[in-house]
């Protein structure tokens with residue numbers, strides 16, 4: 630998967646790092662002083678990730694925990710994200726990582742103890758505080774190699790008011806199956822109808838595999854979150870999503886459904902231009918887009934609201950009157 634692995638001298642002997650090296654016996658290993666001196670220093674086109682990808686392993690410096698944007702996550706709670714990785718092995722056509730960094734090469738930060746120590750500054754035992762992993766990567770795609778979540782489990786068991794979200798488009802749940810389900814760690818899956826997964830979510834787990842992972846985790850009592858986001862318009866979107874909701878709720882124990890988010894495809898302007906450049910024939914670009922007040926490129930508001938309302942209404946029919954749905958970036 631990786632041609633060269635660059636490892637910061639400082640983290641070379643850490644068990645996390647050694648574990649990563651063990652998984653890539655054929656990769657060339659180079660020791661470096663700082664990831665920042667190399668990663669993204671020379672611009673590398675995003676699509677080179679298809680056949681030339683390097684890995685950097687290092688210690689994240691500076692601010693490790695950041696406030697999540699306003700319209701992020703459930704209401705009446707504080708939301709933060711933490712940075713433990715940059716970039717992703719998958720290739721979704723709408724991914725905002727294209728054009729966000731100067732390179733698609735992956736960085737894995739292994740100073741997890743420091744990340745958890747910084748979390749302590751934000752945890753308030755009287756308030757619900759969420760920490761989201763995977764703002765700049767997929768939280769589970771490489772977790773059998775990075776092996777970090779076991780240590781977060783112990784931490785969150787001791788801080789029941791704090792919540793951890795691990796968000797994925799993988800079905801890589803094996804590393805979680807040895808861990809006990811705890812109510813404040815929520816495994817969230819981004820889902821789209823099968824046609825969209827095939828068309829736009831390259832190299833991710835198939836919809837069938839994601840649904841199987843949901844079923845397995847749910848049966849074991851893990852808390853599950855669902856992101857139907859980004860919704861991409863098609864003439865029969867409602868029928869496609871209806872079928873998807875049926876499949877999902879067949880696989881999910883109701884008491885283990887934590888929350889659902891719904892969001893319509895949107896991009897920062899710069900990323901939209903990257904999508905046009907990287908995927909000029911993509912059906913993603915077939916609809917009319919506008920630049921909205923917040924500078925994001927989106928479908929016109931009436932169209933977005935119609936899609937969201939239709940899907941929310943449909944979802945509520947599966948939820949026995951419980952409103953666990955929030956509209957991501959629209960509320």
Ligand code: SF4
Nearest residue numbers: 717719720721724798
């Ligand atoms: S899984 Fe997420 S981070 Fe990875 S390519 Fe797809 S949208 Fe981007």
